[in-house]
Amino acid sequence: MNLLENKINTLVKEDIRMANFFQDRKLDFCCNGHRFLGEVLDEKGMDKESFLKDLGSYMDGLSGNGEKEDFFNHMDNEELIGHIRSKHHTYTRNVLKELDQYVAAIVKAHYRHDKPLLLSINDLYGKLRVELHEHLVKEEVDLFPLILDNRIEEAKKEIAVTEAEHDAAGNLLAELRRVTDDYTLPEWACNTFAAVYHNLQALESDLFRHIFLENSILFERI
Template identity: 30%
Template sequence: MITKEMTVAKAIQDNPEIIQILSDENIDYCCGGNRPLATALEEKKLDVDSFINLLNRQKKNVNVTENPLDLSKKDLIAYIVKTHHVPELKWIDEMDKSLQKLINVHYENHGKELSDVYDTFLSIKADLIPHFAKEEQREFPDFTAGNDVDFSELEREHEHVGNMLKSLAEKTNNYTAPADGCATYQFTFKQLKDLQDDIHNHIFLENSILFVK
């Protein structure tokens, strides 16, 4: 049962299905997992008791065959690489091409805002590619071997990406296409939102689960 005394991370560990509810309210669970749940809700001006009741009404998925929260250190690392690193790198390349196309087609009416979106996206891409390589080639193997790893450095990098994602959400009006945006415009922004959510889940798994094992 979720209580207001829990941290955001502990609440998610109690029931991972609440992540979508937290995301809908823009509650930071990826880099802010160690914060008290009550504090996070109060900052969003939500009624703490009512919202926690809502979280507790969310049914748990009893049919999950592989819950990453229950995996060993080694298996969780393999899960993160397979489920997040590899798909996100592919996703980023695809989004790069889609955003370039969007700028070319809609430059006349939306060139300024799309250029700002693309600049922020490229900054996220430039951070994530070497970050993933560092984790996979150095930090994760050291951690699995029982060697000391500077998690604070990785957490700072996660926080930087998290801040850029917040900026991306602001620049896209929370990934809402303009009224004159075509179907491709709408789909591209939806893909950006889905990428953001996947990165949030990914960072949560590392900061709040893997790094404390």
């Protein structure tokens, strides 16, 4: 199989463990996972032979450990939705509670160190927070019941809205990475500042998995 001729989300569906590899190399496997791997590597100017060698070494090093994608593929819609809600929705709400405190604390403590950086983080996080809180509720109250009740045409309309919101959240996360220089800590950063960067990256990682399970598995069934 020529991996370069496969869509990125197809490869991740075959083995969910590839998600970490793609994410480490900043290759989108969720919102834009429908693009072909070779095409994306060309666009980013990445050496294909080296990339495939590193991917092979990464997969060999896993030695069969970890959950594989058929674990999710064999879930029915109710099970998959239950997993998304219990794991990803719960995690998102918990990490946002921590970030609410930490972001407010670093803006107050370090405002004079780097005013533009702190205001950008505060602004972007505030927008992301609102986006995610509303998004989770809309999924739980509107979208998921439509899918479980097999109201397909109504579900399709809601899915279009949901995928647009996924893109919006992804854009905010990308902008946070840009303004923080890929979460490079300033020399003057305190432990709370480090916790903000850690939690934002953890939120990004979990959200990419969350979006992948919806866009590339659950929604494709509809």
